[in-house]
Amino acid sequence: MTQGSVLELIQQIENESCVLTKPERALLITDGSVTRLLEAFINAPVGVKTIQQNIVPASEKIAEYLEILPGEDVNFREVYLYNKNNDRLLIRAISYAPLKHLPPGAMTRLMNEDEPIGFIMRDEKMESRREILSIQKKLLPSECQIPNKRTCHCLSRSYRIIHNSRPIFYIEEQIPSSLFIDDSTVRVVTPSRLHIGLLDMNGSGGRVDGGAGITLKDPGFIIEISESDTFSLTSQEPGVSYQVQPILEKLIANGLSIPPVHIDIQQSIPFHYGLGSGTQAALGIAAGIGVFSEQNMSADELIAISGRGGTSGIGTRAFFMGGFLVDAGHRFGPGRKKDSFAPSALSSGAGPAPLVGRYDIPNDWNFVLAIPEGFAEIHGQFEHDVFQTFCPVPQHEVQALSHILLMKLIPSVVEEDLEQFGEAINEFQNYGFKKCELRLQPPVIREIMDAMIDAGAAGAGMSSFGPVVYGVCDSHMNAVRSAAQKIMNQENGGRTICTKGKNNGAEIERNGYKLQINH
Known part of the structure; x- marks a missing residue:
């Protein structure tokens, strides 16, 4: 062999x-x-x-x-x-x-x-x-x-x-199976996600948000929770504990009871790059603590404790079920689920967006991620201000995105048509809130996307607020990766990751047994 x-x-x-x-x-x-x-x-x-x-x-x-x-x-x-x-x-x-x-x-x-x-x-x-x-x-x-x-x-x-x-x-x-895992240790491995774009940031039709996204195998969090005399939080990568600490505080404020445990973040998703790190960290820790302390929490309870999903439901659904996901946003207007445009971190009261479509991602599709260094992070108050500045977006652009989603993006996944999928991704970058998100980034982001397409990617886009750029391809992965790396090297540097879609959610293991969370 x-x-x-x-x-x-x-x-x-x-x-x-x-x-x-x-x-x-x-x-x-x-x-x-x-x-x-x-x-x-x-x-x-x-x-x-x-x-x-x-x-x-x-x-x-x-x-x-x-x-x-x-x-x-x-x-x-x-x-x-x-x-x-x-x-x-x-x-x-x-x-x-x-x-x-x-x-x-x-x-x-x-x-x-x-x-x-x-x-x-x-x-x-x-x-x-x-x-x-x-x-x-x-x-x-x-x-x-x-x-x-x-x-x-x-x-x-x-x-x-x-x-x-x-x-x-x-x-x-x-x-x-449990040789290198203590009986009292819970291990959580999360996916990451690409957010293709928010669908309706106009709201005149009575709903807001909505959109589509892709669950990825890598990068992901690997979190180990083990018995301890006192609480402690460590990470194998510099700075990750600092980023996770406020997430932990929010979980506690939302009602998560954390016993004396040691939480070790062995691998992480880069924070504030557009890969859903906050959602995956919050749900990964909450689910792991739930299993460790034998609390039988449902997916809805975990989402509520995490405080995530108030704008986009893609990250929360990616954690539980994986795949290519489409959600329908929230009821919008006075007295409804949402009455203002705001990011997920400031919209926890809206609750999870209803899932209207979930499809398997073809196994032979490759996703090349370009993660450039030296870009401003878009989160917190700055992210909130962006929503206030750019929303509502024109209604005709919402209609254009809806047509791309329904008549091109979803069918291309169902029919495993990579060429049409890439076309849909390319078109998505030119409308609605995604166009606004791209305005916040320097021209080099567009240059990376163009370089990926020229190198053979069927399509390329920016996930969420970025700056991570993704290209989807089948047989040109190395060329696409090299093209993106060359552009980043001419700026502040960065790195690339080659990964696949993930058609199942987070993996939770205790004492050698893989556990399931009902979704």
């Missing part, structure tokens, strides 16, 4: 189950000593406990893996790798070794000592390579459950060790 095939299998596991930890990925993909990796991850010595060991005739399957005849003698061994400091059991492994291929010294140590196979081969100076055969996530058979662990799932891989051009070991390893 090639390195690329192994990575594809890991991606498949993550798509179908949950995002793996970095140690889990490393253990699945390594072609070196598993014992040494474990010692590095747990910062403790690892021992081997032999459960059973016998000389058995090779089955047809094992014989094929070891390139011997069925019925030939092989050494069968079942072991647990454990933490020597606390006796915690880590990984279950079974191995088959053909007697006729093993050097005498290696065979003696294998039969008589509780030692890792890698250590035996090292000491016996046996040059070797590992060939990975399979990787999967599966139920752990009841008779194979590791004591004192509640999880019944495991990550499993099988591989061969090749010495002198022939297989000398066939090994299967089972890694409990």
Whole structure:
């Protein structure tokens, strides 16, 4: 199995189950000593406990893996790798070794000592390579459950060790899903979102806001919430804790009860760039705290606590269900849900906008994000003032956007027509509130969009207030990425991200189990 095939299998596991930890990925993909990796991850010595060991005739399957005849003698061994400091059991492994291929010294140590196979081969100076055969996530058979662990799932891989051009070991390893997550830890992985544009910022028809957006796999927040004696908030990236602190204060003000926990932001969405960081952070923390403290909160309750969704409902729906999303805004006028033009952060009383359409994003569409540096952040009072300055927008432009949305943007997603989707995105930039948002940014934003299209993107736009620019393409991803990077390098710099649409919402895991939030 090639390195690329192994990575594809890991991606498949993550798509179908949950995002793996970095140690889990490393253990699945390594072609070196598993014992040494474990010692590095747990910062403790690892021992081997032999459960059973016998000389058995090779089955047809094992014989094929070891390139011997069925019925030939092989050494069968079942072991647990454990933490020597606390006796915690880590990984279950079974191995088959053909007697006729093993050097005498290696065979003696294998039969008589509780030692890792890698250590035996090292000491016996046996040059070797590992060939990975399979990787999967599966139920752990009841008779194979590791004591004192509640999880019944495991990550499993099988591989061969090749010495002198022939297989000398066939090994299967089972890694409990909760090995690197404490029982009391909740892990939340959020998507991000592109906001294509607000639809009706005129309001004369009795509704306001509305619009469309796209859920993205990357970037996203990875938030871990664990038990602690006192509350603490940390982040792996500089400045993120500072940005999250006011979000946390708003959650508390809106009624979220936070017990003594440690919240660690391991990965984040850039703040105030147009990717929905505030909404995803608020909902990710609120949902994680709800699971940690065993509060059964619904999606509507979480949205209310987050204080988000009062203008656009795209970010909140992206968190819960993913996909290409269309919402219908809010009733507008005196005594209705909204009586003034204002951003989501200042419109929490309006409640979530009704969802009127949700569609799967085609898997072969690529989204290239250009995240330029050195641009003014549009949020807070400045954002509020922008709404007051530019609204209401002309009614005929609202009608033009409505036509693009209904007759081009939505059908292009349903029919997986990338060319028409790109045309719709391009046209959206020229009308209504999106045109106003683009006016606030310098000309280089338009230059990045044009460069992406010239390089092969079907369409390009600015998400929300920006400054993030996105291009959608299929086979020209590298060219689109390079074109955007070249323009940014001529200014203040920046970075690009290549990602896909995400057709499901945030992933929440506790004790190895992926949990669902009703939406």
